[in-house]
Each structure stands twice: as structure tokens, then as C-alpha cells.
Amino acid sequence: MLIGHKEAGTINKLNRNDFCWCGSQKKYKKCHLELDEKLDRLEHEGIEVPGRELIKTESQIDGIRKACQFSRSILDSLEGKIVPGLRTDTIDEWVHDYTISQGAYPASLNYRGYPRSICTSINDVVCHGIPEPRELQDGDIVNIDVTTILDGYYGDTSRMYLVGDPSPLARKLVEVARECLYLGIEQVKPFNRIGDIAYTIEQHANAHGFSVVRDYGGHGVGLQFHEEPFVHHYGPRESGMVLMPNMVFTIEPMINAGTYKCRTLADGWTTLTADGSLSAQWEHTVRVTFDGVEILS
Ligand code: MF3
Ligand code: CO
Ligand code: CO
Numbered sequence: 001m002l003i004g005h006k007e008a009g010t011i012n013k014l015n016r017n018d019f020c021w022c023g024s025q026k027k028y029k030k031c032h033l034e035l036d037e038k039l040d041r042l043e044h045e046g047i048e049v050p051g052r053e054l055i056k057t058e059s060q061i062d063g064i065r066k067a068c069q070f071s072r073s074i075l076d077s078l079e080g081k082i083v084p085g086l087r088t089d090t091i092d093e094w095v096h097d098y099t100i101s102q103g104a105y106p107a108s109l110n111y112r113g114y115p116r117s118i119c120t121s122i123n124d125v126v127c128h129g130i131p132e133p134r135e136l137q138d139g140d141i142v143n144i145d146v147t148t149i150l151d152g153y154y155g156d157t158s159r160m161y162l163v164g165d166p167s168p169l170a171r172k173l174v175e176v177a178r179e180c181l182y183l184g185i186e187q188v189k190p191f192n193r194i195g196d197i198a199y200t201i202e203q204h205a206n207a208h209g210f211s212v213v214r215d216y217g218g219h220g221v222g223l224q225f226h227e228e229p230f231v232h233h234y235g236p237r238e239s240g241m242v243l244m245p246n247m248v249f250t251i252e253p254m255i256n257a258g259t260y261k262c263r264t265l266a267d268g269w270t271t272l273t274a275d276g277s278l279s280a281q282w283e284h285t286v287r288v289t290f291d292g293v294e295i296l297s
Contacts, residue, residue: 022246023057035244038191047193048241050229055246056222060153061287061296064222064248067155068285068297070104071146075159082161084138088120091144092131099148107147107154107225114269119145119158123170126213126254126262126279128269138164141174143281147225156221156250157297158283169257170278176208177255177280184233184251188286188293194231194240201253202234213254213279215262216271221285222248234260245290252283 014021020031039049056064074095082091096117099106106117114130121129121143122136129143136142145158160174183204184197202212218231229241233253258277264270273279287294 021052022055035190039242039244042242048229050241050244050247054220054228055244056248056287057246060222061246061248063151063153064155064285064287065296067104067148067150067153068157069155070099070102070150071148071155071157072297074098074146074148075144075157078144078161082136082142082144082163084136084140084164086136087133088122088129088131088136088142089116089133091120092116092118095146103150105149107149107156108145111225119143121145121279121281123278124273124276126256126271126273127216127281128271130267130269136163139166139170140164141166141170141278141280145281145283153223154221154225155297156225156252156283156285158252158281160280160282172208173210173255173257173278173280176205176210177253178282180204180212180233180253180255181251181282181284184253185284185286185293185295188243188251188288189291190243190245190288192243193238194229194243195235195237197251198232198235198240199237201251205253205255211256211258211260213256213260213262216252216254218250218252218283220247220249243288245288247288248285248296250283250285252281254279254281 014028016029018028020028024031043049108114109117116131120131140163142161147156180201184201187196187200205212212234220227256273256279258275261274262271263274285296
């Protein structure tokens with residue numbers, strides 16, 4: 001077994017002077033050789049490492065960045081417009097029509113049977129709220145989650161909007177959830193692990209008496225909507241996949257005022273807090289750079 005494995009590995013091995021596998025047109029020894037050797041050592045210690053298919057090329061990253069900026073521009077354009085009396089299916093229509101008019105496509109529409117172009121998750125809805133003919137009320141907090149396909153690339157981002165004048169608790173939850181996202185992002189750099197992101201997020205949420213949803217997480221993204229790895233937002237530091245330059249994934253912590261436990265409605269999508277407490281979420285698509293992180297969205 002071991003010998004067979006070794007032989008298989010040898011066949012795949014590049015020589016130092018071959019072109020690198022990553023498409024950089026550089027010699028392997030001047031590109032990924034050292035990183036690969038480090039990854040091999042980690043893998044032997046039983047640590048989960050990314051496969052080469054999770055490392056994006058520069059031109060793929062350019063495309064993903066454009067898709068992310070498109071999604072971001074939609075969220076920007078909604079600032080100041082999310083007011084009491086507005087229906088969430090109206091927001092969905094705006095985003096759908098604008099996206100199509102620009103030659104892009106809303107990734108959520110018909111995704112695994114999802115019926116709309118965006119998710120609108122109000123108050124105790126944790127995620128995947130379906131836009132509907134329901135008017136936003138003064139004091140609601142709502143997450144709007146937009147994923148766009150532009151030139152075949154996916155960009156996924158979401159943020160919270162305050163409707164009218166939410167309670168101090170609701171405002172606090174929204175703010176802490178935002179801090180959780182940015183503290184998580186600060187943990188992104190080569191050879192850190194997804195657990196480092198997760199741990200940092202959970203510590204911050206817990207410090208404010210809030211909990212972190214476990215049933216959903218971030219995900220690789222870019223060439224498809226949901227790719228490997230799964231990005232959990234809770235748990236210990238030394239866990240999950242090792243990060244490598246040019247991996248692209250989302251961080252999207254869902255923070256609950258009460259229990260972390262969730263339930264999903266019979267529609268198969270709408271997910272709520274099990275205890276009816278408020279929930280807030282912010283999401284960015286990020287790229288691991290050679291010494292840190294780039295927020296693509
Ligand atoms: N945009 C969501 C995410 O952050 C996924 C929504 S899937 C949908 O991963 F079908 F509900 F739109
Ligand atoms: Co996402
Ligand atoms: Co999203």
C-alpha cells in the first residue's frame with residue numbers, strides 16, 4: 001500500500017526546472033516547489049491541506065474580483081433604500097432586473113430549486129430567507145445576500161440593513177456580527193487554518209453573550225457557487241484546512257442573540273433561530289494573498 005502510494009506520488013512530481021503546475025509560466029523551483037514541500041510535511045502530520053484545484057490562477061482571480069465588485073455595487077446601491085413599507089420581493093425584482101440588464105446572472109435563481117435572485121433574512125431568520133410580498137417593519141434588521149455570475153465567475157457577499165429604528169439589542173447584534181466578520185478576515189494568511197478564523201469569530205461573539213450558528217458556514221467560491229472548503233465559524237484554533245495563496249472562499253458568520261440552534265421551514269430554505277431570537281450575518285468573498293488577505297467583495 002505505502003509503496004504504491006509513493007510510486008503514484010513520484011509519477012505526479014514535477015522536476016525543479018519544469019513549468020509550475022499553477023499556470024504562472026515560472027519554473028517550479030521559483031514558484032510552488034517550496035510551498036508544496038511544506039504542504040507535504042503538513043499532510044504527513046495528518047493536517048488537511050488544499051488540493052491544487054482550490055488554488056485559483058491570476059486570470060480566474062481577476063474574473064472573480066469583477067463578479068464580487070458587481071455584487072458589492074448592488075449592496076451599495078441598496079444603502080438608504082431599505083425602509084419600512086418596502087417589500088422584500090420588490091428588492092428581489094430590482095436586483096434581478098439590474099443584474100440581467102448588465103449581462104450578468106443572479107446565481108441564486110433556480111439554484112437547487114431556490115425560487116428568487118437574492119436572500120432576504122429578517123430578524124430571527126438566520127439565512128436563506130425568500131423574498132416575499134411582505135412589508136419591512138420599523139425596527140427590523142435584514143440581511144441581503146447577493147451572489148452574481150459575471151463572465152462565468154461567482155461573487156458572493158451580504159450585509160445587514162437597519163429598517164427604521166431597531167432596538168439597542170438588534171443594533172448591538174448587527175455590529176458584533178460585523179466585527180466577527182472582520183476579525184475572522186484578519187486571520188486569513190498562508191499556513192493559518194480555517195480553525196483560526198472560526199475560533200476568533202466565536203470568541204468575539206461569546207464575549208458579547210451571543211452564539212455562532214453551526215449548521216451553515218462559508219465556502220470556497222469562484223468557479224462554482226459552493227466549492228470546497230467548508231468554512232466553519234466556531235470551534236478550536238488547530239482545526240480545518242490549511243490556507244494557501246490564491247485560495248478563494250467566503251467568510252459569513254451567522255450570529256444569534258440566543259441559542260446557536262436553527263430550524264428550517266417546510267419550504268426547505270428559510271432557516272430560523274430555534275428560540276426565536278434575533279440573528280445577524282455579514283459576508284465577504286476573500287482571497288489568500290502571499291502574505292495576508294484581499295477582500296474581493
Ligand atoms: N449566498 C448564499 C451563501 O452565502 C447562498 C444562497 S443559496 C440560495 O452561500 F439558493 F439560497 F440562494
Ligand atoms: Co456564501
Ligand atoms: Co451569500
